[in-house]
Amino acid sequence: MAVKDYIRERFFPHMWCPGCGHGIVLNSMLRAIDALGLSKNEIVMVSGIGCSSRISGYVDFHSLHTLHGRALAFATGVKLSRPELNVIVPMGDGDALAIGGNHFIHAARRNIDLTAVVMNNRIYGMTGGQYSPLSGQGILATTAPYSNIDSDFDVVDLASAAGATFVARTTTYHARQITDLLKAAILHEGFSVVEVMSQCPTYFGRKNRLGSAVDMVERFKKITTPIGSKAKREHPELIERGIFVQKETTEYCSAYDDVIEKAMKGN
Amino acid sequence: MAKQIKFVQGNEACVEAAIYAGLDFFAGYPITPSTEIAELLSQRLPRKGGKFIQMEDEIASICAIIGASLTGHKVMTATSGPGFSLMQEGLGYAIMAEIPCVIVNVQRGGPSTGLPTHGSQGDVYQARWGTHGDHAIIAMTASSHQDLFQITVEAFNLAETYRTPVILLFDEGIGHMRERLVLPEKGEIPLVERLRTAVKGGVDFHPYLPREDGRLPMADFGGIHRYNVTGLYHDMWGFPSDSPPIVHGLIRHLVDKIHNNVNHIARYKEYHLEDADNIFISYGSAARSALHVVKSQRKKGERLGLLELQTLWPFPYDLVREKCARARFVLVVEMNMGQIVLEVKRAVEKPDRVVLANRVDGVFITDADIRNTLRIIEGKGV
Numbered sequence: 001m002a003v004k005d006y007i008r009e010r011f012f013p014h015m016w017c018p019g020c021g022h023g024i025v026l027n028s029m030l031r032a033i034d035a036l037g038l039s040k041n042e043i044v045m046v047s048g049i050g051c052s053s054r055i056s057g058y059v060d061f062h063s064l065h066t067l068h069g070r071a072l073a074f075a076t077g078v079k080l081s082r083p084e085l086n087v088i089v090p091m092g093d094g095d096a097l098a099i100g101g102n103h104f105i106h107a108a109r110r111n112i113d114l115t116a117v118v119m120n121n122r123i124y125g126m127t128g129g130q131y132s133p134l135s136g137q138g139i140l141a142t143t144a145p146y147s148n149i150d151s152d153f154d155v156v157d158l159a160s161a162a163g164a165t166f167v168a169r170t171t172t173y174h175a176r177q178i179t180d181l182l183k184a185a186i187l188h189e190g191f192s193v194v195e196v197m198s199q200c201p202t203y204f205g206r207k208n209r210l211g212s213a214v215d216m217v218e219r220f221k222k223i224t225t226p227i228g229s230k231a232k233r234e235h236p237e238l239i240e241r242g243i244f245v246q247k248e249t250t251e252y253c254s255a256y257d258d259v260i261e262k263a264m265k266g267n
Numbered sequence: 268m269a270k271q272i273k274f275v276q277g278n279e280a281c282v283e284a285a286i287y288a289g290l291d292f293f294a295g296y297p298i299t300p301s302t303e304i305a306e307l308l309s310q311r312l313p314r315k316g317g318k319f320i321q322m323e324d325e326i327a328s329i330c331a332i333i334g335a336s337l338t339g340h341k342v343m344t345a346t347s348g349p350g351f352s353l354m355q356e357g358l359g360y361a362i363m364a365e366i367p368c369v370i371v372n373v374q375r376g377g378p379s380t381g382l383p384t385h386g387s388q389g390d391v392y393q394a395r396w397g398t399h400g401d402h403a404i405i406a407m408t409a410s411s412h413q414d415l416f417q418i419t420v421e422a423f424n425l426a427e428t429y430r431t432p433v434i435l436l437f438d439e440g441i442g443h444m445r446e447r448l449v450l451p452e453k454g455e456i457p458l459v460e461r462l463r464t465a466v467k468g469g470v471d472f473h474p475y476l477p478r479e480d481g482r483l484p485m486a487d488f489g490g491i492h493r494y495n496v497t498g499l500y501h502d503m504w505g506f507p508s509d510s511p512p513i514v515h516g517l518i519r520h521l522v523d524k525i526h527n528n529v530n531h532i533a534r535y536k537e538y539h540l541e542d543a544d545n546i547f548i549s550y551g552s553a554a555r556s557a558l559h560v561v562k563s564q565r566k567k568g569e570r571l572g573l574l575e576l577q578t579l580w581p582f583p584y585d586l587v588r589e590k591c592a593r594a595r596f597v598l599v600v601e602m603n604m605g606q607i608v609l610e611v612k613r614a615v616e617k618p619d620r621v622v623l624a625n626r627v628d629g630v631f632i633t634d635a636d637i638r639n640t641l642r643i644i645e646g647k648g649v
Contacts, residue, residue, distance in 0.1 A: 008495075041490065041491060076322070
């Protein structure tokens, strides 16, 4: 099928700014779904609130556009009640890790089979450019006019520590890698996290003098490197891309099936 | 077959009723005095193939049940004051997206952490207006375990009928008190099942286009119809919209579907209203003390009556006005600083004849408390 067979053309044009990275994530995600040959009826996309979360409205799946930060909690209800569905949860950085941080670590801890996609543009775009828990120190934002003093989370470290059994990172420059990682994440049985570093030229880029959208995307090529590369050894400040965690442990819904079996025996 | 009789806590009666109604998904977080509901359901639900999950907080709990309702399940969560505060965000979402669900609030003393182990009826207005924005809500209560069973089943029925969250406002007294419960047999209380769309696959399905009777048939997530659900104002496809006619139409629909059906939603019981000089209006556990006063004073020749409200929201104004038309005084008996009393004043023709008989110190309101108020309005002194 063509990528456009997976979108709701009725609701286009989308609301993202010119140069926004979220469209690249959408496109790469649809290519992953197409490559896996998943039926549209078996996919539920659950999102929260923010620019990134509008992605769920544009796709021709079952789509649940929820509350700020709560996507994973809604998704947990969808998945546990219908484990056969593929549940994909695109979130923004503030959405996933500030207001939704608690839900994020607990979903990871449970190892429930959800595919969490953190579209990390390091800023609250929809509200006009405030700093997020992924902005990091020294960043300028509309709520950090003297530069940000808040430390940032490392999504990969946080997800791994919380128990996610698939953790990966890439950028919008590496669109094909987004597709590859999402394919693996969707197939993975357990909680998977894919961080996609994405550009917000309108707020993050402009405030921090990072140039055009194209400049920002090219910068992702310069500041990242494959996991364990020679470049990383020589330049430790480079951000690694690839799959950091991929392990098989009991998935939550299948563990609950065992609970049901035990409870029924005791009846 | 002999009826099954149990001696149970109110919280257990609620669990029995929820299972009877077809509950098969529960998400919750421990909080006194509602915790027994979660504990019992963690045991009962998997036995019938249902699902129980203890979430990280009450915010997540209500979100999880909304997600599970969308896949076609009957869902519930249970909490108390502080947890109910956290659920207000999700409650508004369920109202806006029209997702059937049942939320139990076993009330304790507030505000804040308040009195965790003592009864109160302080959340009546929170149930009405706790979530932001204009909206309608259904909230119900009961004063005995038998009624609690019936009302809980009806809460599930109303949630399906009107595609809305329904709040069960019990209180610590009812939740923890033990009392006889006769379990109704299968079929004894009719059940309303999910109304699913008859639209066939491949035909454009409008998930938010109400039928002529105002009802909205649903399609399960995972089924043949794929559509969008959002907490934003949305069009008939469920897609976000800020078009004024769409916004106006949706808020009117959300409010009208409840308020135009007040009489269908109203549940109440009445005792000796026909010749009553003075009428008590009460609900939940407080109604037990009010009924006790009615019965004991009647023996002394005092003509008292009781209107026990089981549906608190939408408030049945017409019903209250009619029932109180001939009363000299109306005493509203409740365990708060005066919440339903204000609605009763709005309902009746002579609001200055409406008096509050309350108790707010964490102690269950007694017949003496009520009698004292009665003596004061009759000019007898305490």
